[in-house]
Amino acid sequence: xxxxxxxxxxxxxxxxxxxxxxxxxxxxxxxxxxxxxxxxxxxxxxxxxxxxxxxxxxxxxxxxxxxxxxxxxxxxxxxxxxxxxxxxxxxxxxxxxxxxxxxxxxxxxxxxxxxxxxxxxxxxxxxxxxxxxxxxxxxxxxxxxxxxxxxxxxxxxxxxxxxxxxxxxxxxxxxxxxxxxxxxxxxxxxxxxxxxxxxxxxxxxxxxxxxxxxxxxxxxxxxxxxxxxxxxxxxxxxxxxxxxxxxxxxxxxxxxxxxxxxxxxxxxxxxxxxxxxxxxxxxxxxxxxxxxxxxxxxxxxxxxxxxxxxxxxxxxxxxxxxxxxxxxxxxxxxxxxxxxxxxxxxxxxxxxxxxxxxxxxxxxxxxxxxxxxxxxxxxxxxxxxxxxxxxxxxxxxxxxxxxxxxxxxxxxxxxxxxxxxxxxxxxxxxxxxxxxxxxxxxxxxxxxxxxxxxxxxxxxxxxxxxxxxxxxxxxxxxxxxxxxxxxxxxxxxxxxxxxxxxxxxxxxxxxxxxxxxx
RNA sequence: GGCGCUUUCGUCUAGCGGCUAGGACACAUGCCUCUCACGCAUGGAACACGGGUUCGAUUCCCGUAGGCGCUACCA
Numbered sequence: 001x002x003x004x005x006x007x008x009x010x011x012x013x014x015x016x017x018x019x020x021x022x023x024x025x026x027x028x029x030x031x032x033x034x035x036x037x038x039x040x041x042x043x044x045x046x047x048x049x050x051x052x053x054x055x056x057x058x059x060x061x062x063x064x065x066x067x068x069x070x071x072x073x074x075x076x077x078x079x080x081x082x083x084x085x086x087x088x089x090x091x092x093x094x095x096x097x098x099x100x101x102x103x104x105x106x107x108x109x110x111x112x113x114x115x116x117x118x119x120x121x122x123x124x125x126x127x128x129x130x131x132x133x134x135x136x137x138x139x140x141x142x143x144x145x146x147x148x149x150x151x152x153x154x155x156x157x158x159x160x161x162x163x164x165x166x167x168x169x170x171x172x173x174x175x176x177x178x179x180x181x182x183x184x185x186x187x188x189x190x191x192x193x194x195x196x197x198x199x200x201x202x203x204x205x206x207x208x209x210x211x212x213x214x215x216x217x218x219x220x221x222x223x224x225x226x227x228x229x230x231x232x233x234x235x236x237x238x239x240x241x242x243x244x245x246x247x248x249x250x251x252x253x254x255x256x257x258x259x260x261x262x263x264x265x266x267x268x269x270x271x272x273x274x275x276x277x278x279x280x281x282x283x284x285x286x287x288x289x290x291x292x293x294x295x296x297x298x299x300x301x302x303x304x305x306x307x308x309x310x311x312x313x314x315x316x317x318x319x320x321x322x323x324x325x326x327x328x329x330x331x332x333x334x335x336x337x338x339x340x341x342x343x344x345x346x347x348x349x350x351x352x353x354x355x356x357x358x359x360x361x362x363x364x365x366x367x368x369x370x371x372x373x374x375x376x377x378x379x380x381x382x383x384x385x386x387x388x389x390x391x392x393x394x395x396x397x398x399x400x401x402x403x404x405x406x407x408x409x410x411x412x413x414x415x416x417x418x419x420x421x422x423x424x425x426x427x428x429x430x431x432x433x434x435x436x437x438x439x440x441x442x443x444x445x446x447x448x449x450x451x452x453x454x455x456x457x458x459x460x461x462x463x464x465x466x467x468x469x470x471x472x473x474x475x476x477x478x479x480x481x482x483x484x485x486x487x488x489x490x491x492x493x494x495x496x497x498x499x500x501x502x503x504x505x506x507x508x509x510x511x512x513x514x515x516x517x518x
Numbered sequence: 519g520g521c522g523c524u525u526u527c528g529u530c531u532a533g534c535g536g537c538u539a540g541g542a543c544a545c546a547u548g549c550c551u552c553u554c555a556c557g558c559a560u561g562g563a564a565c566a567c568g569g570g571u572u573c574g575a576u577u578c579c580c581g582u583a584g585g586c587g588c589u590a591c592c593a
Contacts, residue, residue, distance in 0.1 A: 013593050048592055113591065120590095125519070127589085158591050176523070185521050190591045201593050225522055225588040250524080251586065260586075306542095310531060314541045333531075335524045336586055343530065343543045389556035403544095404556080414554095431553065478552030489553040 006038025008216050009074075009209070013045045014056035017278035017287065018063050020339075021220065021252040021261060024304040028249060029218045030069045031305070031327040041212060042074030044085040045205070047198045054281055063275035063289075067297045068320060081212045086204050093199040096207050096237070097159050097192045105236040106191060108147055109138035109160050127187045130165040151194075159192040161202075161233065169228035174216075174247040175332045181228040189229060202226065206233040209244055217244045218329065221336075224248045247329050250308050253336045261339045263287060270396070271341035275300070294407035295344075299351040303344045307337045317350055342403075349406035353388065357381040360388070363408045371412065373419050382500055383411065383418050386492035390414055414490070418500060421509045422487030425517055431489030432517075435479035441514045444484060447477050448510045457503045459495045466495075484513035 033040040073079030100106035191203040266273035276289035361381025
């Protein structure tokens with residue numbers, strides 16, 4: 001194991017959109033593979049035919065493309081260990097199930113789901129294991145001949161793993177150290193179902209990881225209780241010497257309240273839990289995604305990477321390359337992390353501010369276009385430059401709150417006045433009241449007339465004319481001028497705004513305000 | 519219920535026997551100022567509890583309590 005190449009895999013089920021926790025698991029696998037010069041494999045675990053959701057596989061692939069997480073082998077990436085879709089590996093599993101059967105490590109059972117449910121209701125804490133298997137309808141109680149007769153007669157059956165009780169099974173977890181579970185609490189897990197000729201997760205997982213020469217299994221903590229079962233399977237196959245090492249990651253928890261993060265939390269608190277927008281083919285429901293909500297992929301990656309791991313120093317902003325370099329699996333925290341989406345917004349802001357105004361202007365121009373405003377990226381970039389350091393008010397369950405501009409889309413509600421002149425003024429607005437008193441209209445008329453004489457309407461050009469007038473007249477025109485051009489107490493520096501709007505528009509807005517407010 | 523994992527500011531976390539327990543997000547205040555801000559500065563805020571081990575425990579061990587997960591012919 002020491003000198004073999006690192007090979008890890010991310011193996012989702014195509015049962016719906018990829019959960020953000022799954023994205024983090026994939027990211028950690030990616031970081032680990034890259035930093036060891038290893039390979040990352042993309043496998044589809046579609047052994048439950050009932051839960052298959054069309055479009056899910058493409059969705060997952062598209063999500064990773066967007067995030068910049070690249071795979072080396074697997075579904076849609078090729079490789080020598082295919083097929084990488086478990087539903088296409090029936091023959092392989094069948095062969096290995098037979099191997100277990102032949103070795104007496106597994107047995108055939110005919111108990112139907114209904115029979116088992118009845119049993120569970122009748123017997124408290126019923127478990128299909130060494131203590132009960134001799135009372136059930138299976139190969140061990142029916143005998144070989146009867147078993148073969150039933151199979152020949154088309155009776156559906158499953159193959160169960162025969163677990164020897166009373167053994168302490170140890171799992172050496174990279175994150176948690178030695179984890180020990182007694183085999184007596186494990187049940188004789190179903191490994192294979194004749195009904196769809198497919199294995200269950202446990203069997204498929206072990207066979208595939210072995211055949212694909214996986215060296216490290218990095219997965220969510222929900223798998224920890226079944227890790228001993230997996231160890232036992234490796235042993236039963238005689239593969240213990242090449243068994244991968246395990247690392248069970250802590251789960252992502254709700255931002256508030258109890259339990260693990262769910263889709264509902266996102267809907268309730270207003271943040272995405274999926275990387276991309278998802279249209280549920282069954283219900284028609286649409287769930288927003290990080291991409292569609294205006295998150296930058298590098299911000300999502302950085303945010304997720306630090307939920308459960310940190311570089312050990314005070315650095316929080318790390319590029320994908322830096323993460324590859326600094327990530328340490330053994331330094332991952334052991335306890336679940338509450339999903340602090342507010343910090344996610346902060347990360348996005350940091351990355352947003354690292355883009356040039358022109359890049360952001362291009363995005364903003366697209367957004368404006370959807371509002372029916374056609375401007376060039378350069379023009380939009382001027383607005384971005386003036387407004388990207390502002391705060392936006394938003395709604396929460398505890399009422400309105402404020403936060404810094406974190407998304408390009410935050411700009412739009414703040415920037416309407418750049419494109420639309422005030423149509424009316426709120427006389428009760430605190431700022432308007434404070435700024436517009438007796439005589440203000442006359443002062444604004446003076447400023448209007450002064451501005452009318454300005455030839456060069458750039459910031460500098462206006463200053464050259466207006467500053468001396470301010471000095472000489474003693475009039476502080478700023479707030480009232482703001483009322484004229486903006487309509488309320490917000491916005492950028494007045495000269496900057498005025499220069500952006502241009503002389504004609506500025507004079508027009510002032511005339512309207514003077515006429516309206518008197 | 520059983521089994522396993524886990525427990526440092528509100529949140530994410532640093533700490534790996536001796537620290538004024540550090541940082542970030544969030545929050546509050548001040549400065550700046552033409553509005554709202556940004557920025558800068560400052561501040562409040564944590565070792566779950568009880569036993570051990572030790573000269574000394576946030577740190578090691580054991581309990582208790584909380585949290586999380588698993589307990590399917592789902593992954």
